[in-house]
Amino acid sequence: MEWVGKFTGFIKEALSDNGSPSSSRIISAWLSVSSMALIWWMVRHMMSLPVATLGVWMGGLPMIIGALAGFTVAPYGVNRLSGMFKKEDRQEDR
Numbered sequence: 704m705e706w707v708g709k710f711t712g713f714i715k716e717a718l719s720d721n722g723s724p725s726s727s728r729i730i731s732a733w734l735s736v737s738s739m740a741l742i743w744w745m746v747r748h749m750m751s752l753p754v755a756t757l758g759v760w761m762g763g764l765p766m767i768i769g770a771l772a773g774f775t776v777a778p779y780g781v782n783r784l785s786g787m788f789k790k791e792d793r794q795e796d797r
Contacts, residue, residue: 727782731775738771 718728745767749760 725779725782727778730778734775734778738775741771742768 718732719725720728745760745764749757749764752760
C-alpha cells in the first residue's frame with residue numbers, strides 16, 4: 704500500500720504549481736484523456752470501414768491528432784503566457 708501513497712503524492716505534485724493547485728493543468732489532463740478516447744474511437748471506427756472510404760479517414764487523422772494536441776495544451780499555455788505579464792511577479796533591474 705506504500706505505492707498508493709507515492710502515486711497520490713506524485714499526482715498532487717504533477718497537478719500543482721509549487722504546491723498550489725493548478726486548474727489549467729487539471730483541465731489539460733482531462734482534455735488529454737478525452738482526446739485519447741476520441742482518437743481510440745476513430746481508429747476503432749476506421750477498422751470497420753471498407754478500403755475505399757478508409758483513405759479519407761486515414762488522410763485526415765494526422766491533422767485531427769495535431770488539432771487535439773493543440774486543444775489539449777491550450778489552457779496550460781494560456782495560463783503560463785498570462786503569468787508572464789503579471790507586474791507583481793516581475794523583478795525589474797534598477
